[in-house]
Amino acid sequence: MPLGRIVLYVRDVEATIDFYQRYFSFKPLRQEGDRIVELLAPDGGANLMIHQAGKAQKMGQVLVKLVFDVENVDAFRAKCAGDGLEFGPLHQADGYVFANAKDPSGNPIAISSRAFRR
Structure with missing residues (x-):
């Protein structure tokens, strides 16, 4: 069974989307009412799910x-x-x-x- 998605908890959702789109050619998929923006892998690999981090979550683990x-x-x-x-x-x-x-x-x-x- 292939790995399909990886969730990234981030402070700045838009900066993160721009980063992975600009440097690694991921395409954002935004669904109305969904708190997660899914970044579609350009080559069929695992998608990245960008989720706003909670205040208590530590960044950069x-x-x-x-x-x-x-x-x-x-x-x-x-x-x-x-x-x-x-x-x-x-x-x-x-x-x-x-x-x-x-x-x-x-x-x-x-x-x-x-x-x-x-």
Whole structure:
């Protein structure tokens, strides 16, 4: 059974929608009367469900990190930097490369070539 959706609790719903739409090509789906905005994955992967966080919820937990498969991490990282998203340094792992950043609510994200390693 495939993973279909991931709920992100955020402080700024619109900034988060813009972030994932701009940098990762998610498409927002807004349903009248629904408190959640579902971001549809561009490639059939898991959708992100953006939910307004409650006042007591802590932002930017490190228990979950969203990892986006990118074949050329360095090129994608440079493109994002030109659009205002700064990833940290490139890290060499076991046959792949990755870099880390955070979304507007402090949730950790990464871009990784792991899915493309030989």
